[in-house]
Amino acid sequence: MSAADSKEALPPPSSPESNASPVKDVEDNGAPATKEDQHIYVAETLSTPRQILFIATVCMAMFTNQLGLGNTVGIVGIIGKSFGLNTAGEQVWLLAGYSLSIGTFILIAGRLGDEFGHKRLFVIGMAWYALWSLIAGLAVYSSYVLFIFARVFQGMGPAMTLPSSLAILGSSYSPGPRKNMAFAWFGGTAPFGAIAGFTFGGLFSLAWWPWTYWSQAIALAALAAFGAWVIPDQPLTPSVKQQSWHDKMKFMDVPGCVTGVASLVLFNFAWNEAVVVGWEQPYVYVCLILGVLFGAVFFGIEAFWAPNPIIPFAAFNVDIFFIFGCTAAGWATFGIWVFYFAQLVMQIRGISPLLLAAWYSPVIPSGLLSALAVGKTIGKLPASWIMVVGQLAYVVGSILAATMPVHSNYWTYFFFSVIIICVGMDSSFPAATVIFSDAVPPKYQGIGASVVMTIVNYSISLGLGFAGTAEREVKKGADGLAGDLLGIRAALWVSVGLAGLGLVLSLLFVAKEHFLGRASVVKT
Known part of the structure; x- marks a missing residue:
């Protein structure tokens, strides 16, 4: 951030020069906003060094997402051979489960963040990611089945942190150059994360490949703790604060979540499992058919029944x-x-x-x-x-x-x-x-x-x-x-x-x- 930008920044709340935080004081239709409509852009109340730490921490969601892909692509052959999986086709699940999990749960995680707080979900996501990275390394003492499960559950971490990070950045800055730059840095960390994954995966594989995941677990746990401190609390809207647990569950669109997840998981599982066991196995066809059926039910729920659809078809x-x-x-x-x-x-x-x-x-x-x-x-x-x-x-x-x-x-x-x-x-x-x-x-x-x-x-x-x-x-x-x-x-x-x-x-x-x-x- 430039010096000019820092001069334009509003003083922190403790400053005697400011009695209020930056807020959105006009509604979209041009009418003055009520007190409940005002939105506090919390990042703009921070000092420049604190803003840099804040943006860097939030951008770690994209960085660690790509890190989790890159650190396995480069050493998937080494991991596979340690479990007796010798061909690329047999090793696909070691990689595919991670992306499947992110793609399946990211919308649900975004809705959870809306209801329970995006900062909270960011911290939980990093901690969850750390736990299953630890287990992925420990799978060396078990079998490839545990490793694949760990990779799938690893993916739920970025599924929580990615939409939460976007929401945090979007709500923490008012529209303008700073907000645009924050989002630019968020996207710009992706290639750095991928190459860091390739590099550290290759380095740790020279010693013992589980350290790729154990070192990742240590870094992610530190990020979770640091994020809890450096990310400002995100204000919830009054309507969200006043919702009962029943209203929250209704807003979550539970039937849509269940059928959507079932469809995505079963359909994807059929295609990737067929690589390992072949299409001759009956359970592969059954999973594929069930995935299509659950998908049809999901579409019907979202298009015609759900009052708050998770995907508004x-x-x-x-x-x-x-x-x-x-x-x-x-x-x-x-x-x-x-x-x-x-x-x-x-x-x-x-x-x-x-x-x-x-x-x-x-x-x-x-x-x-x-x-x-x-x-x-x-x-x-x-x-x-x-x-x-x-x-x-x-x-x-x-x-x-x-x-x-x-x-x-x-x-x-x-x-x-x-x-x-x-x-x-x-x-x-x-x-x-x-x-x-x-x-x-x-x-x-x-x-x-x-x-x-x-x-x-x-x-x-x-x-x-x-x-x-x-x-x-x-x-x-x-x-x-x-x-x-x-x-x-x-x-x-x-x-x-x-x-x-x-x-x-x-x-x-x-x-x-x-x-x-x-x-x-x-x-x-």
Whole structure:
């Protein structure tokens, strides 16, 4: 934060120069706000050093989320072999369970934060994440089943901290440059977290891989304690304060939560479990069918029955479903790319986890520059065209990965694939949130980022299930490195197909927008 910014900051509450905290003193319709309507922007009452600590701590939600993905991708082969899982397909669950859990529970966690306080949920989420990171390391004394369960429960930590962090930042600053910069730093920590995960995973694997998770548990526990101190208390609205427990549960949309979670878990479990045991097992089909049935029930509850739906399908229009499709296809591509591209160069080519961290390191400058470019152009260029750019980047980056000769020079296929895929990541997410915001009524604006983040994380896990099935089927009967290479190539071509689907959907959306215009929004 600049010196100019600090001069503009309002003095802290204890200062004799200020008798009140910064508040929102005018309602949206221009009428003076009542006392109950006033919103206190608590971060603006803090000194500049305290604000820096506050923002840095809240941004750790995104950093640790990506850390939990990166620290396993680089050493998944080492972990898998310690449990007797030798192929990439068998090791998919070691990674997929984490993203599945985040994608499944993030909306529920956001609603819990609305009801019980986002600071409280942030602290609980970090502590929960720490506990299951500890258990993930201890799984070395048990079996891969415990490790997978630990990874699934780990994911519930970021599912709590991510929406809570966004809500904390959104409510702690008034609209303006400081708020924009806070959100920019939040997104900008993602590539740093991923590379930190690759690096520390590789370092600790040189000693003993469980220390990857034990060290993570120590850091997360410290973050939980630090967050409880440095994050200001977030004021609850009077209506939330006065709600009874029964009203809170009604607002939580319990039937929708239960059926939605059941649908997402069963459907995803079927695809990823089929990679391990094959589609011949009856319980895989049963889980898939039950997942679809629960999904239909969930849709009916949310669209026609729930008074406070966790996902307001009744308010969605055709624009939303285009965005859902583009986002899901793009991030499923990313999930396959990051896992199987790493397997290609580590399992087939033989590079070390630490060298993999160095090979992936261009995501930092590429991610930051892409985010900055999108931030500068998203108001000047239609978000739909930015989505097309992102989907095209996914196509090109995934083709480079799928066609890379095993022993090619790093500065050709791998380097450019990393650079280009980052453009897809940092273009598609902001474009999706902007289009979602434009396509839904004002009262549903708050769930936009959470819905998109749900699709992002769930699609990563589901994409790995699709790719793992292709790997298993293609390499049947082929042994050794040649068979492994066939399977990995097949999985990477699945990512190309998904990226192509996303590009087609984004182009159809642009064409629809050009000829028919945006779908109308009912202002409710």
